[in-house]
Amino acid sequence: MSRQTFTMIKPDAMKNGHAGAIIDRFIQEGFRIVAMKMTKLSADKAGEFYAIHKERGFYGELVEFMSSGPIIAAILEKENAVSAFRDLIGATNPAQAAEGSIRKLYATSVGENAVHGSDSNENAKIECDFFFSSLERF
Numbered sequence: 001m002s003r004q005t006f007t008m009i010k011p012d013a014m015k016n017g018h019a020g021a022i023i024d025r026f027i028q029e030g031f032r033i034v035a036m037k038m039t040k041l042s043a044d045k046a047g048e049f050y051a052i053h054k055e056r057g058f059y060g061e062l063v064e065f066m067s068s069g070p071i072i073a074a075i076l077e078k079e080n081a082v083s084a085f086r087d088l089i090g091a092t093n094p095a096q097a098a099e100g101s102i103r104k105l106y107a108t109s110v111g112e113n114a115v116h117g118s119d120s121n122e123n124a125k126i127e128c129d130f131f132f133s134s135l136e137r138f
């Protein structure tokens with residue numbers, strides 16, 4: 001599982017027309033697409049996915065935003081996928097993200113930050129299983 005991570009292209013990047021460029025970047029950086037789907041989270045499902053942040057002040061805002069429009073969910077594969085992907089997307093806050101990172105290029109704020117990436121191998125497994133059955137993985 002350390003070769004796989006989970007990502008979502010968030011509603012802001014979808015609405016702003018960046019999904020194609022972002023997926024192309026995943027491929028250019030050597031990630032293999034194991035699974036991918038476009039879907040829309042209900043508020044309940046978004047709340048469940050981000051339950052770890054329930055006590056944080058931004059939780060309500062996060063759930064509302066993540067259920068505001070379609071997203072693209074994917075499982076990506078590469079050596080050391082979790083850390084390699086976090087390097088590619090950059091810091092949570094785009095103002096602190098490295099030049100050329102996906103969030104630097106496409107995120108608008110710390111809340112509407114274009115993409116999600118798993119923060120550990122353990123969470124990557126939980127998040128991949130949240131969205132994809134074994135029949136949807138290639």
Ligand code: CMP
Binds near residue numbers: 053
């Ligand atoms: P993500 O990597 O998906 O994981 C948790 C999300 O919470 C994060 O990206 C941001 O979208 C959101 N988030 C983190 N910190 C804040 C904040 N200070 N204000 C609003 N949203 C935040």
